[in-house]
Ligand code: NA
């Protein structure tokens with residue numbers, strides 16, 4: 074049972090990494106082909122730029138999720154280096170729980186935003202409902218919150234999983 | 236309120252992620268103003284509404300790829316061959332390259348991430364002190380804001396024009412006005428670089444070595460030409476220049492030079508996007524905290540207080556510098572422009588400050604604000620990128636900070652420098 | 660709390676602030692209006708989201724921005740619908756109340772529609788014929804499906820860019836043709852990059868100030884009446900001011916040496932063909948209320964007949 078769960082979680086992590094790589098690759102290809110299309114065939118994709126901007130949002134959250142996994146966020150962190158191992162353990166328990174709580178609230182309100190957009194029937198490119206494209210916000214912040222909570226509880230000092 | 240502020244500060248000092256501190260302060264602010272907290276999510280979503288942000292992941296990836304390849308080695312060899320006979324050669328090339336790059340990317344931290352990754356190892360490899368190199372790349376992250384076609388120059392002109400009180404402001408005027416103050420900053424920093432590297436050994440110039448270094452770097456050399464030429468000739472917007480850079484570097488390093496294998500590519504992509512995520516998540520949430528400041532009218536409240544102290548033009552300019560330096564450490568440049576120019580410009584004109592000059596003072600302050608301790612954004616980006624404690628960055632950037640402060644004083648109190656090209 | 664894209668210090672904001680002061684005085688301070696100018700609250704979509712969650716109570720929003728609330732509001736912005744300000748005035752006098760009622764049915768009180776002027780095609784290349792137009796790199800506002808369809812119909816592939824990138828686009832040559840009102844072109848500095856204007860009204864630009872019904876219904880009926888009276892008066896003033904500003908800006912552009920191309924006799928035919936083609940296509944794709952559209956066309960026929 075536990076090995077199955079572990080395998081499942083490893084699979085999920087791989088999916089996450091795969092998604093991040095695919096997004097970046099398609100971003101480069103889409104942005105480059107837009108330039109080629111315009112300069113060689115005088116043609117512009119009306120959906121190109123809005124799609125690229127949504128991809129930036131997805132990259133932001135997937136990147137931040139990966140940064141949380143590696144305990145690799147930007148911090149001011151001037152004082153914890155002067156703490157003993159035990160005190161540092163307590164300090165990171167507090168700061169990570171705090172950040173987890175903040176992300177939990179962020180996820181909740183991002184979910185409400187998605188719900189509003191769903192109710193208002195807001196459209197992407199005047200065609201598709203936009204809310205599925207926005208789901209990355211609540212999901213991303215939700216996962217970050219869970220990861221921070223896990224860090225707080227097991228005292229993960231950060232390691233690259235790659 | 237003060238208690239909560241102190242609590243947040245303590246949490247930040249003990250290592251809570253910066254984005255969580257910013258998010259918490261925005262949410263607490265909105266909560267106290269009885270505003271629905273989903274505003275924070277609405278503001279965060281504006282990440283998907285700013286076209287220029289696309290340049291960040293693309294340039295970052297290109298920078299990581301270049302830095303993982305043999306390109307830094309080749310660049311060091313080339314600059315050494317071409318400029319190694321000069322004292323401070325590589326440092327000077329770094330300054331100029333960063334200034335050019337920032338002019339196009341608008342000091343959003345891209346320079347540090349993309350070029351710094353390249354230049355920092357090159358500088359240390361060439362024998363420059365660690366702190367000198369760190370200081371250089373961190374400072375250079377905002378150097379170049381005064382050179383065309385920097386977006387803030389354009390934005391300032393547009394905002395000022397729409398106020399209808401500053402007749403002579405055009406984008407062209409701002410482009411001209413920025414040249415000499417920008418060059419002044421570059422010159423002073425170059426002087427410092429030459430002075431600091433006086434003990435590094437000089438080499439004699441060898442045309443054979445130069446030629447062979449050029450040949451070796453033949454694939455990377457067209458990059459700045461293609462990108463700058465592309466933007467000026469109108470083939471690319473900034474985000475497109477970033478796309479071309481990313482695509483070109485990908486093809487050259489992976490498929491032509493084969494210095495990076497396809498198998499290693501996903502790991503590099505992932506690593507670079509971890510950094511992008513870390514930066515953009517902070518940016519997105521700082522949009523929310525800025526929005527709280529606007530909603531609560533805090534910037535104008537702050538300014539009213541300062542205005543009461545002002546008696547003369549000289550005092551006004553001194554206070555302006557202090558105020559803008561503080562503002563520059565807290566706000567991103569676009570929010571600062573949109574928020575403060577409409578408030579500042581009428582008052583500055585009242586004190587007899589030329590609107591074009593005010594624009595240059597404003598941007599020069601913002602530029603320094605980016606790495607003003609303790610909270611200048613670029614300090615954290617550099618700390619993160621080069622895995623050095625922030626405290627070390629405070630020390631490393633201090634001489635650079637003081638030199639640019641001197642430049643700022645000259646720019647502020649000697650309007651001729653900003654205005655001579657405009658009025659001629 | 661009302662957000663606008665107009666920066667502080669513009670005549671637009673001055674008139675709005677005057678109105679706010681007047682409302683505050685007349686209601687003895689019971690109604691206070693705070694403005695957030697300069698787009699600090701984000702674009703139209705962002706402002707609408709913030710209105711929905713209650714951070715803002717209203718905003719000055721373009722017709723395109725409001726189309727997600729009430730699609731018919733953009734009916735005046737069909738390309739080539741109006742040919743002169745005379746036609747605009749005649750139709751708006753009769754149709755504005757319908758649109759304002761439509762907004763109210765969707766939860767927004769509007770205090771009047773304010774004109775942004777006619778957008779004309781402006782370019783730094785000659786615009787003297789339809790063929791010349793097809794050669795050019797034309798900007799279309801990002802997300803604006805109407806103008807995109809219009810351009811595609813006449814075999815032009817436009818370059819979609821957000822407003823903020825247009826000036827840089829003109830400077831770098833990414834685009835060479837924009838559609839803009841004369842005041843817009845001057846305010847955004849686009850006029851420094853253009854030499855030719857096709858003197859055919861392309862699109863009628865307009866926006867409106869809306870406040871949510873929820874916010875207004877909290878006021879006493881008396882205060883509501885004062886708010887309505889004052890704001891409607893100010894908005895009419897803005898509408899007139901914009902008309903005269905646009906005519907002034909047009910003159911300024913002419914004095915600056917920009918060439919206004921009237922369609923020549925031979926050309927008029929091809930321009931008209933092009934206009935008809937766009938109209939037909941948009942009618943087919945239209946999601947706007949066909950009854951309302953027919954009404955407008957009838958008004959237009961009447962006014963055109965009178966004019967001869
Ligand atoms: Na800043």
Ligand code: NA
Nearest residue numbers: 569570573699
């Ligand atoms: Na802002």
